[in-house]
Amino acid sequence: MTAIKYELIKKDKQTGARLGVVHTPHGSFDTPAFMPVGTQATVKTMAPEEVKEMGAGIILSNTYHLWLRPGNDIIREAGGLHKFMNWDRAILTDSGGFQVFSLSDMRKIEEEGVHFRNHLNGDKLFLSPEKSMQIQNDLGSDIMMAFDECPPFPATYEYMKASVERTSRWAERCLTAHTNTDKQGLFGIIQGGEFEELRKQSAKDLISLDFPGYAIGGLSVGEPKDVMNRVLEFTAPLMPDNKPRYLMGVGSPDSLIDGAIRGIDMFDCVLPTRIARNGTFFTSKGRLVIKGAANARDFGPIDDKCDCYTCKNYSRAYIRHLFKAEETFGMRLASYHNLHFLMKLMEKIRQAIREDRLLDFKEEFFEEYGYNKP
Numbered sequence: 001m002t003a004i005k006y007e008l009i010k011k012d013k014q015t016g017a018r019l020g021v022v023h024t025p026h027g028s029f030d031t032p033a034f035m036p037v038g039t040q041a042t043v044k045t046m047a048p049e050e051v052k053e054m055g056a057g058i059i060l061s062n063t064y065h066l067w068l069r070p071g072n073d074i075i076r077e078a079g080g081l082h083k084f085m086n087w088d089r090a091i092l093t094d095s096g097g098f099q100v101f102s103l104s105d106m107r108k109i110e111e112e113g114v115h116f117r118n119h120l121n122g123d124k125l126f127l128s129p130e131k132s133m134q135i136q137n138d139l140g141s142d143i144m145m146a147f148d149e150c151p152p153f154p155a156t157y158e159y160m161k162a163s164v165e166r167t168s169r170w171a172e173r174c175l176t177a178h179t180n181t182d183k184q185g186l187f188g189i190i191q192g193g194e195f196e197e198l199r200k201q202s203a204k205d206l207i208s209l210d211f212p213g214y215a216i217g218g219l220s221v222g223e224p225k226d227v228m229n230r231v232l233e234f235t236a237p238l239m240p241d242n243k244p245r246y247l248m249g250v251g252s253p254d255s256l257i258d259g260a261i262r263g264i265d266m267f268d269c270v271l272p273t274r275i276a277r278n279g280t281f282f283t284s285k286g287r288l289v290i291k292g293a294a295n296a297r298d299f300g301p302i303d304d305k306c307d308c309y310t311c312k313n314y315s316r317a318y319i320r321h322l323f324k325a326e327e328t329f330g331m332r333l334a335s336y337h338n339l340h341f342l343m344k345l346m347e348k349i350r351q352a353i354r355e356d357r358l359l360d361f362k363e364e365f366f367e368e369y370g371y372n373k374p
């Protein structure tokens, strides 16, 4: 059987949303799904058991970081990333390319690959489609991402066209280099910025290579949300109906709902754990910054609509104290709640698709969250 299989359960009658299941060698997960990010082989401050109990069937880890530290050789010798980090469900690794574009300013893109400097010690480094496949193979992830260029936003049509054509050539090289083991699935990444012609060309090139799944790249890089939604509107329908669609780097609660409505199945974003570390919480009534003085004597939960461990056992006053005292337990409680909030949001989206009422759900959620406020 191929490493990755997508099972389409049903389509929402109101929108392009679909309910599905992705099957991997390390178990299956329901879609639309949010995938917690574990950049350096850990979902920051969370134990794997906690990530499991909040319902995650897949997490992400980062090829670029793990290649540099501790090194893909050490992880291979440890028996692979699942064993190394004690996570026995699915893992998706990115190609490492995006970090090169977002972390290292010193870089040179050539046909062969990308030359750049190690952001930790300044050493000269080189990453190519073949090198990326070798590292991901050593990590042993269930879903690997093709090596692509995520162009800067905005970019000229000429730059974007040349970039899309190179990304398509790199995708073919990834497929050739990919050991095509039954263990690992390789996803192609559709680029093209906001240009419909280029998105069509990128999709056509990649679909002809018959990947088990596809991602939409080049978004959530600073463009306005209506631009992202417009690009999704004409890009998602270009993608095979019977394969997973992964929107990279998204996102905030409104973007998760808007992405699901346009037919996206998989999402990843560093937001929930990143904002948790400075005491910002997702709640049903919008974001809450816990350090605000108003919370000093608030003995209620972070969110009275939430049933997570944090909200069942600790008050806003206590959590504010932990952050003011720089106690790391505060970051754990915040990470747990924020991840749980997004996992619960995805469950509500899946339920709304089952009931053919995703647009109604969006209205209700946006109203209560405060997205409709001017």
Ligand SMILES: O=c1[nH]cnc2c(CCNCC3CCCCC3)c3[nH]c(NCc4cccs4)nc3cc12
Binding pocket: 037, 038, 039, 060, 061, 062, 093, 094, 098, 102, 148, 149, 150, 151, 189, 216, 217, 218, 219, 220, 221, 248, 249, 250, 268, 269, 270
């Ligand atoms: O075209 C793309 N190609 C490849 N990766 C992309 C990513 C990284 C997705 N998360 C990877 C994770 C792997 C595991 C560790 C954490 C990242 C993107 N992230 C964003 N926006 C969010 C952004 C985050 C930072 C700057 S923009 N747009 C993205 C576009 C691309």
Ligand SMILES: [Zn+2]
Binding pocket: 302, 303, 306, 307, 308, 309, 310, 311, 312, 337, 340
């Ligand atoms: Zn909670």
